Amino acid sequence: MPVEEFVAGWISGALGLVLGHPFDTVKVRLQTQTMYHGIIDCMVKIYRHESLLGFFKGMSFPIASIAVVNSVLFGVYSNTLLMLTATSHQDRRAQPPSYVHIFMAGCTGGFLQACCLAPFDLIKVRLQNQTEPRAKPGSPPPRYRGPVHCAASIFREEGPRGLFRGAWALMLRDTPTLGIYFITYEGLCRQCTPGGQTPSSATVLVAGGFAGIASWATATPLDVVKSRMQMDGLRRRAYQGMLDCIVSSVRQEGPGVLFRGLTINSARAFPVNAVTFLSYEYLLRFWG
């Protein structure tokens, strides 16, 4: 099993993550809190109350876990394609796999990455939602003092299953949308590259960026449900399950609630995934 894809997936994911985390914080707040009136209002309030550091809340765990999560995504995707088509990453330009195979490999990678991502994503979302400024002497401390304290508190207060709150919504979000992610990337690379040749850097950037937008646009409704399920249980249980979360959110806030965060998510997805795919391709060419 080629391991380069796993390592390339890890490094490229970490680069994308640092670039996109501030946008991700704004998206999570818009999806789960009602105190913000749009993207700009949310950014201004975070900056005023929590300083620039507020945008980077909850980033340490994703940085630590991206090694597992993104290397599972890209490694499983590439190795599933290898099993389905018997072509390695280097041979795939000359013998392009079918879109059905790309979709199946993307869904497999998406499903397995979601299994690894679930507890890390939960902790990220809980920390991103803490609106307290940095602890000052005399001010009440935030509920969670950091990622490890957050994990330990969830384990103690909500039980081991609490660490997997929202995991079903996450798996349903990531399985088909990662199929869409890789199909969009491969499709655009093929459209813009003469047969058999390697795509240029500009093509990889644009195809990666649009792959991010296409996958996140389709993922947004389940992303909203996932974030709300993850915040549920913090004080009291508001939802009985995923369906109940969808029905009560739509009843209380209208159908538009399922698209909350779409604009900021798409704006975040382009640069993050352009950088992710460019560094992934370069690393594989460098090692190949």
Ligand SMILES: CN(C)C(=N)NCCC[C@H](N)C(=O)O
């Ligand atoms: C729609 N979904 C779940 C994805 N496209 N996932 C792939 C993640 C890529 C990158 N780390 C990001 O956060 O955009």
